[in-house]
Structures are given as C-alpha cells and as structure tokens.
Amino acid sequence: QVHLVQSGAEVKKPGASVKVSCKASGYSFTTYGLHWVRQAPGQGLEWMGWINTGNGYTNYSQNFQGRVTFTRDTSANTAYMEMSTLRSEDTAVFYCAVWRNAFDIWGQGTMVTVSS
Amino acid sequence: NFMLTQPHSVSESPGKTVIISCTRSSGSIASNYVQWYQQRPGSAPTTIIYEDNERPSGVPDRFSGSIDSSSNSASLTISGLKAEDEADYYCQSYDGSGFVFGTGTEVTVL
Numbered sequence: 001q002v003h004l005v006q007s008g009a010e011v012k013k014p015g016a017s018v019k020v021s022c023k024a025s026g027y028s029f030t031t032y033g034l035h036w037v038r039q040a041p042g043q044g045l046e047w048m049g050w051i052n053t054g055n056g057y058t059n060y061s062q063n064f065q066g067r068v069t070f071t072r073d074t075s076a077n078t079a080y081m082e083m084s085t086l087r088s089e090d091t092a093v094f095y096c097a098v099w100r101n102a103f104d105i106w107g108q109g110t111m112v113t114v115s116s
Numbered sequence: 117n118f119m120l121t122q123p124h125s126v127s128e129s130p131g132k133t134v135i136i137s138c139t140r141s142s143g144s145i146a147s148n149y150v151q152w153y154q155q156r157p158g159s160a161p162t163t164i165i166y167e168d169n170e171r172p173s174g175v176p177d178r179f180s181g182s183i184d185s186s187s188n189s190a191s192l193t194i195s196g197l198k199a200e201d202e203a204d205y206y207c208q209s210y211d212g213s214g215f216v217f218g219t220g221t222e223v224t225v226l
Binding site for chain 1: 155160
C-alpha cells in the first residue's frame with residue numbers, strides 16, 4: 001500500500017530554519033515527483049514546488065523561491081523540505097504529496113509553529 | 117501565474133444539489149486538466165475528481181466535474197447531498213509555471 005509518512009510537529013523561533021521529512025513506501029520512490037503544499041491555519045492550500053525524486057531537479061513556486069530547499073535521499077526513500085528565516089506567518093501545516101494524474105497520495109501533514 | 121477563484125461557502129439541505137464554481141483568471145480553463153479535492157477538518161485532502169471529470173475508484177457518482185470554456189470555469193456538482201459531504205473543497209490546475217489551487221469552498225449541509 002502506498003504511504004507517505006511525515007516527521008512530527010515542530011516549534012521554531014523566528015529566524016530559525018526547519019526541515020520536514022516525507023518517507024515513501026509501497027512504490028518505487030523515484031517513479032513519481034514529490035510535491036510540497038502549505039496550509040496556514042484556517043486558510044487554503046498553497047503549492048510550494050516539487051522535486052524530481054529520480055534526478056533531484058527542483059521547481060519552486062515564486063512565493064517560496066530562495067527560502068525553501070527540497071532534497072531527497074533515494075537510499076532512504078525520503079524527501080525533505082527545508083525552510084529558512086522562519087517568520088510567524090509561516091506557521092502552517094506542510095504536506096508532501098505525489099502527483100500522478102492528481103495529488104492522489106498525501107502525507108499526514110507536519111505542523112510547524114513559529115513563535116517567539 | 118493564474119488564479120482559481122471559488123465561492124467562499126455554499127450551503128444546502130440534505131438530498132439537494134450544490135454546484136461549486138472555479139474560475140480561472142488567465143489562460144484557458146480547457147488548456148490544462150482540473151482536479152477537485154475534498155478536505156475534512158484535521159485531515160489531508162483527498163482527490164474526488166481528476167482530469168476535469170474522472171472519478172477515482174471509491175468516489176460516489178454523486179460527485180461530478182465539468183468545465184465551461186465560455187465562462188472559463190470548472191464546476192464540481194454534488195448531488196443527493198449528505199451530511200458526510202460537509203467539508204472544504206478545492207479545485208486545482210496547472211500551467212508551465214507550476215500548480216495552482218483554488219481559494220477553497222466550505223460546504224455546509226443544513
């Protein structure tokens with residue numbers, strides 16, 4: 001069965017960085033790209049970008065370019081999202097998701113709270 | 117990039133039909149497939165429509181999708197509304213620059 005399991009909740013101070021992991025199972029990790037989506041409390045879904053898990057190519061949404069880095073470890077079937085220079089408005093749930101003909105596999109979400 | 121605009125909320129009684137619109141701000145709605153997701157509180161989204169009007173297995177045929185080039189919009193129709201349909205719904209599409217989610221619609225079953 002296809003699963004994406006994300007790392008646990010994080011609490012960070014403004015200006016810090018956070019790294020969220022997304023471990024895939026039940027399929028060949030390098031077959032599908034891995035996308036990241038942000039959802040602030042009470043707000044909608046926002047696409048952040050994606051990583052080609054085969055060759056490491058990344059594509060970032062303009063809203064996150066320069067502040068987010070996607071990486072992957074194919075030996076661990078795991079993708080990572082690192083966001084730097086956190087501010088309070090970055091408080092959100094971050095999801096990883098696989099795109100096939102839709103975002104049809106999602107991680108459970110990781111809550112990141114930015115607070116002094 | 118383009119935007120996808122949805123009504124903030126819709127409400128209807130059980131057994132009735134609701135239609136949620138999703139209007140694309142620039143570029144043709146027909147140029148890239150539209151997907152629809154249902155999100156219940158505290159849960160990740162799930163796909164209910166892909167490629168404009170296709171349903172994943174397990175999604176009831178009460179859910180249907182369509183596009184209308186004249187209004188440059190997509191629509192999600194939920195017929196025979198049930199209490200379990202109460203959730204947030206998002207449309208989503210893409211272009212050469214990336215992927216875009218709609219603003220989201222809260223569906224309330226009265």
